[in-house]
Amino acid sequence: xxxxxxxxIKEILEMVKDFKKILVVGCKGCVTVCNVGGxxxxxxxxxxxxxxxxxxxxxxxxxxxxxxxxxxxxYINELKDVIVDYDAVIxxxxxxxxxxLSERYPDKRxxxxxxxxxxxxxxxxxxxEERCAGCGACAIHLFGGLCPIxxxxxxxxxxxxxxxxxxxxxxxxxxxxVWDLIVTKMMEQDRLDELTxxxxxxxxxxxxxxxxxxxxREELVK
Amino acid sequence: xxxxKPQIVAFCCVNCASSAAKVAHGMKKALPDNIKIIQVPCTxxxxxxxxxxxxxxxxxxxxxxxxxxxxxxxxNGITKAAKRVEQVKKILEELSMEPERIDVFHMSAGKGQEFxxxxxxxxxxxxxxxxxxxx
Numbered sequence: 001x002x003x004x005x006x007x008x009i010k011e012i013l014e015m016v017k018d019f020k021k022i023l024v025v026g027c028k029g030c031v032t033v034c035n036v037g038g039x040x041x042x043x044x045x046x047x048x049x050x051x052x053x054x055x056x057x058x059x060x061x062x063x064x065x066x067x068x069x070x071x072x073x074x075y076i077n078e079l080k081d082v083i084v085d086y087d088a089v090i091x092x093x094x095x096x097x098x099x100x101l102s103e104r105y106p107d108k109r110x111x112x113x114x115x116x117x118x119x120x121x122x123x124x125x126x127x128x129e130e131r132c133a134g135c136g137a138c139a140i141h142l143f144g145g146l147c148p149i150x151x152x153x154x155x156x157x158x159x160x161x162x163x164x165x166x167x168x169x170x171x172x173x174x175x176x177x178v179w180d181l182i183v184t185k186m187m188e189q190d191r192l193d194e195l196t197x198x199x200x201x202x203x204x205x206x207x208x209x210x211x212x213x214x215x216x217r218e219e220l221v222k
Numbered sequence: 223x224x225x226x227k228p229q230i231v232a233f234c235c236v237n238c239a240s241s242a243a244k245v246a247h248g249m250k251k252a253l254p255d256n257i258k259i260i261q262v263p264c265t266x267x268x269x270x271x272x273x274x275x276x277x278x279x280x281x282x283x284x285x286x287x288x289x290x291x292x293x294x295x296x297x298n299g300i301t302k303a304a305k306r307v308e309q310v311k312k313i314l315e316e317l318s319m320e321p322e323r324i325d326v327f328h329m330s331a332g333k334g335q336e337f338x339x340x341x342x343x344x345x346x347x348x349x350x351x352x353x354x355x356x357x
Binding site: 009010043044047048050051052054055057 | 270271277278280313318319354
């Protein structure tokens, strides 16, 4: 999933301080799963802004609405009869949501309510780790099912650097050296020799380095 | 500030705090009349939003009265509630409100006297802080 974290409340309040009618829009996708932008969190933020308004003696109307997803136009359209009543919209989706809202409702001021962090998963309740860098040419099968691009601090593809110590990365004791994990896994599977196979340099044209990406699936295009 | 009568909402676990309240009642121990008690089946059911709503409605203070950490019959209800209280404390701080306006207390079912003392303590704390919202 895409993992995000809440923006500081003060930052959000500063963004919307000039608006009297505010709509907080949640998303039932990834941000619901990582407990930062679903219906529950939208209600909490709306309540928080209302408390702030009352405390400051401001006449602010704040409501919340949660969409199935904010990365599909048909769900964004659902907002068309609701959004007319508001001056400002705070999207609690990943960075995609506020952009889709801005494109669909160009006369509205749209603000991001979360900071999008990475693609990853929950390793335990309340703890998420990065697992994918979206390079566009997955090769984890060559590395024991582990991604050295996302999980090595230097994205090294040819083995650990000198900063690997006791299975940890030199940047932090809390970060596993993924190359230590890869070598251990390949040894366990008796496939260590596969790491010595010559492979040409990775093409990064499929990654972000090739500019903004677009994907077209002809069989799905209407 | 002497005539300020704070409005306080207390979320009370039905298994311990509410029983303590009954004991207090039986002991003729009077609870301050400005405390509104909301009985919950387990404090673990209390969401962050539940703790914010009273402030939105003008309450000056909120507290959760639940079991001892090791005696929740739903295992960890009060522990979850304590984490949500901490979250609301942070929200209040971000809104430049005093985090002491919300607190969590651990109770035992038979401690009627303690139930009243906690209520009185909360009333005194909030009285010192003053109203949460401008008049």
